Structure formats: structure tokens, C-alpha cells
Amino acid sequence: MSTVMVCDDSPLARETMRRNVATVPGVTRVLAAASGEEALARWPVERPSLVLMDVRMPGLGGTESARRLLALHPEANVIMVTVAEDADGVARAVTAGARGYVVKDASREELAATVVQSLTDAQGRRAPAAAGAPSGGAAPTLTERELQVMNGMSRGRSNAEIGKELYLSEDTVKTHARRLFRKLGAADRAQAVAVGFRWGLVR
Structure with missing residues (x-):
């Protein structure tokens, strides 16, 4: 039984993702936040199992919102929602503790897989491999x-x-x-x- 918070300043994008996440097995409640500021204010009250945070939003912005949320609540489980190739925003959020990302144009199946993996791994305090984290073993050797x-x-x-x-x-x-x-x-x-x-x- 999990609660997911969708944070996006676009009403259409927010509602579309909310509906898609609501169909994911194991998700019993989906909250919607229109800004990073709202997500920060509501997290301590709602304590969602997962936050899907848009990287680019007016005001505080998704990356800074994720950084502040994780600084205040290290146990928070955050996945960034980004356009393809937005490596900088994703990288900064990951260094702050976000567990990975999903692209905005991901299919419903891809989104569902990321959410399920994130929720499952969060229970074991592991970062989700599907969202860009190592799944164990030695680090790859790079030149x-x-x-x-x-x-x-x-x-x-x-x-x-x-x-x-x-x-x-x-x-x-x-x-x-x-x-x-x-x-x-x-x-x-x-x-x-x-x-x-x-x-x-x-x-």
C-alpha cells in the first residue's frame, strides 16, 4: 500500500501522470503538487512513499526542491521527471540523494516499471537499478x-x-x-x- 506524490507545474502533465500512476499495482493513493514549494510543505504531513518531481519548474525548481526535501528528510524517496538529455538537472538531483529519473515521454509501461521498482527498492533501502543506480558488484572499469x-x-x-x-x-x-x-x-x-x-x- 503506497502513496505517490506527483509534482509538476503543468496541470495537464500533472493530471496525466497522476492518472497513469494511479493504475500502478500497489499504489493506493496519488497526490498532486503544483510546485516544489507545495511538495516541501506537504511531504511531512502526507509522507508519500515516492515523490515524482519535475526537474524544471518556476520558483524553487525541481532540483533545488529535491535537494531541500532530502536534506530535511533523508528517508524521502525521490525520482526526478525530466526531458531527455537534461543531464545537468538529473546529476545535481542525484548528488543530493534522488534515486534516479524517468523521462517525461516515457510510456505508461515504462513509468509503471520505474514506480514499482522505486517503491520495492525503497522498502529495502536500495536505490532502483531501473532508475540509474548500480545493482551490485564492482564498479565498471572506465578508461x-x-x-x-x-x-x-x-x-x-x-x-x-x-x-x-x-x-x-x-x-x-x-x-x-x-x-x-x-x-x-x-x-x-x-x-x-x-x-x-x-x-x-x-x-
């Missing part, structure tokens, strides 16, 4: 170049900008990025950075 590329990604740099910093062509950076994704089991930049932070490969 110096791969670490440099991931560090550039964590700072929100484009492949071209990373190439200029490292004196590499953009195509070469893309090659390193593909190898990096494969080693980390990541589908995109945001997930690679999230996994990197979880493993302590990015600081």
Missing part, C-alpha cells in the same frame, strides 16, 4: 578518456564542447560516449551521469 567524457556530460557540455576541451573530434567523443553507455548499461547521457554519480565515478 581515462571515458571518465573525462562523462565528467563533461555531468557539467552539461555538448559532445562538440567536450571535444574542444579534450582536443578530440566530435565523432571521437561520440565513440567514447557509446562505449561509456555500454559499460554503464545506460540508454542516454542523463542515465550515464546518474549511474556515474551512484558509483562515485563523477564528483
Whole structure:
């Protein structure tokens, strides 16, 4: 029996996600918050099992809201909701304690899988592998170049900008990025950075 809070400033996005989450097995109640400030105020009262927090919102913003929530309540379970390629916002939230992310255009099935995994793993105090956290074992071995590329990604740099910093062509950076994704089991930049932070490969 779990309660999920959906925090998004867009009424349409908020209601769509609320309806989708309400169909997830094990979720008995879905709360809706229109801002990070509202989520911070309501969390101590409602104490939801999971907060789905939009990264980009006016006012306090999702990343800062997640940081403050987790600083006040380390036991909170937060998953960031983001547009694809928003590596910087995800990375900052993950360093603050968010357990991962889900993209806004994820299918209902993908969203459900992330919610179920997050709720299940939160009960065991483990970060959800589906949301960009290590699932056990040794950290992957990355080359110096791969670490440099991931560090550039964590700072929100484009492949071209990373190439200029490292004196590499953009195509070469893309090659390193593909190898990096494969080693980390990541589908995109945001997930690679999230996994990197979880493993302590990015600081």
C-alpha cells in the first residue's frame, strides 16, 4: 500500500501522470503538487512513499526542491521527471540523494516499471537499478578518456564542447560516449551521469 506524490507545474502533465500512476499495482493513493514549494510543505504531513518531481519548474525548481526535501528528510524517496538529455538537472538531483529519473515521454509501461521498482527498492533501502543506480558488484572499469567524457556530460557540455576541451573530434567523443553507455548499461547521457554519480565515478 503506497502513496505517490506527483509534482509538476503543468496541470495537464500533472493530471496525466497522476492518472497513469494511479493504475500502478500497489499504489493506493496519488497526490498532486503544483510546485516544489507545495511538495516541501506537504511531504511531512502526507509522507508519500515516492515523490515524482519535475526537474524544471518556476520558483524553487525541481532540483533545488529535491535537494531541500532530502536534506530535511533523508528517508524521502525521490525520482526526478525530466526531458531527455537534461543531464545537468538529473546529476545535481542525484548528488543530493534522488534515486534516479524517468523521462517525461516515457510510456505508461515504462513509468509503471520505474514506480514499482522505486517503491520495492525503497522498502529495502536500495536505490532502483531501473532508475540509474548500480545493482551490485564492482564498479565498471572506465578508461581515462571515458571518465573525462562523462565528467563533461555531468557539467552539461555538448559532445562538440567536450571535444574542444579534450582536443578530440566530435565523432571521437561520440565513440567514447557509446562505449561509456555500454559499460554503464545506460540508454542516454542523463542515465550515464546518474549511474556515474551512484558509483562515485563523477564528483
